[in-house]
Amino acid sequence: RLPRKETSAQSSTATKSTATPTATAIESGPATPIQIEIADLSGEQPKEPEGELPVEETPTAETPTDETQVEETPAEETPTDETLDEPVPLERYLPLYELNHDFFGWITIEDTRIDYPVMYNARNPLAYLGHDFYGQFSYAGVPYLDSDCDPDGDFFLVYGHKMNDGSMFADLVAYEDQSFWETHRTFIFDTLYEERTYEVVLAMRARVLDKEETSGFRYYNYTSLNTEEEFQEYMTQAKKLSLYDTGVEASFG
Numbered sequence: 001r002l003p004r005k006e007t008s009a010q011s012s013t014a015t016k017s018t019a020t021p022t023a024t025a026i027e028s029g030p031a032t033p034i035q036i037e038i039a040d041l042s043g044e045q046p047k048e049p050e051g052e053l054p055v056e057e058t059p060t061a062e063t064p065t066d067e068t069q070v071e072e073t074p075a076e077e078t079p080t081d082e083t084l085d086e087p088v089p090l091e092r093y094l095p096l097y098e099l100n101h102d103f104f105g106w107i108t109i110e111d112t113r114i115d116y117p118v119m120y121n122a123r124n125p126l127a128y129l130g131h132d133f134y135g136q137f138s139y140a141g142v143p144y145l146d147s148d149c150d151p152d153g154d155f156f157l158v159y160g161h162k163m164n165d166g167s168m169f170a171d172l173v174a175y176e177d178q179s180f181w182e183t184h185r186t187f188i189f190d191t192l193y194e195e196r197t198y199e200v201v202l203a204m205r206a207r208v209l210d211k212e213e214t215s216g217f218r219y220y221n222y223t224s225l226n227t228e229e230e231f232q233e234y235m236t237q238a239k240k241l242s243l244y245d246t247g248v249e250a251s252f253g
Contacts, residue, residue: 087193087194088193089192089193090190090192090193090194090195093105093106093190093192096117096133097192099133099134100119100133100134100135102119102120102121102127102128103117103119103133103192104117104118104119104120104144104145104151104191104192105117105118105189105190105191105192106118106188106189106190107143107158107187107188107189107190108187108188108189109171109172109184109187109188110184110187111183111184112171112172112174113166113167113170113171114168114169114171114172114187116142116143116160116168117133117142117143118142118143118144118145118158118189119133119142119143119144119145120144120145120147120149120151121144121147122147125146125147127144128141128142128143128144129141129144129159129161139161139163140161140163140167140168141160141161141168142160142168143158143159143160143168143169144158144159144160145157145158145159146158146159146220146223148223148224149223149224150224153224153226154225155222155223155224155225156189157219157220157222157223158189160172175200175203175243176203176205176243178243178244181200181203181244181246184200185199185200185246185248186198186199186200187200199248200246200248201246201248201249201250202238202239202242202243202246202248203242203243203244204238204241204242204243205241205243206219206241208220217237217238217240217241219234219237219238222234225252228252228253231250231252232252235250
């Protein structure tokens with residue numbers, strides 16, 4: 001478990017389980033669905049960062065002329081709407097972002113061991129399936145956002161292992177019991193820029209389907225819900241697999 005303000009992490013050596021419970025939730029206030037998944041896949045080695053450091057060049061000194069030199073004061077730049085709208089990172093997460101720019105946010109569910117950073121790497125989608133926050137090999141990995149999700153969007157599909165030692169998303173199975181949901185109806189999922197609290201809409205069990213299977217809910221294909229039609233289609237299929245009725249309704253927009 002990586003503490004929010006510490007700079008050391010522990011790697012787990014437990015083996016993976018194939019159970020795959022899921023929980024779907026919306027943010028309190030404007031509807032912002034988030035689905036938490038337990039993945040059982042094979043990872044890839046993280047890629048080395050690409051690109052070169054910028055080289056600062058020293059301008060060549062100009063030779064003065066006989067003409068009178070006029071010194072001009074540069075005009076102050078007027079902030080643009082784009083600059084004014086640029087999000088400001090939350091101060092408490094800056095140390096983590098400085099350690100690893102793949103840091104996306106932090107997820108916490110009370111009375112569980114789910115209290116971890118969430119990563120996002122569009123270049124190497126499975127980087128954190130078998131690597132920890134620091135990029136070191138780890139059977140437990142670290143929760144991560146589906147690379148097809150828009151990090152600036154309104155729908156997040158988060159994956160994490162169900163470890164036999166109870167780490168990562170193993171405690172998510174607690175939502176199979178309605179009594180647990182009744183006392184844990186919300187959870188925290190902050191991004192680098194915002195504090196967010198989500199309300200659990202439903203809990204369900206699902207699995208990755210074979211290509212030959214023509215029916216079933218392929219929840220992992222829903223990496224965005226940009227239209228009302230997509231939203232209703234997703235919620236209809238999710239409700240069919242719901243383990244119990246929470247009475248909580250999600251709405252589009």
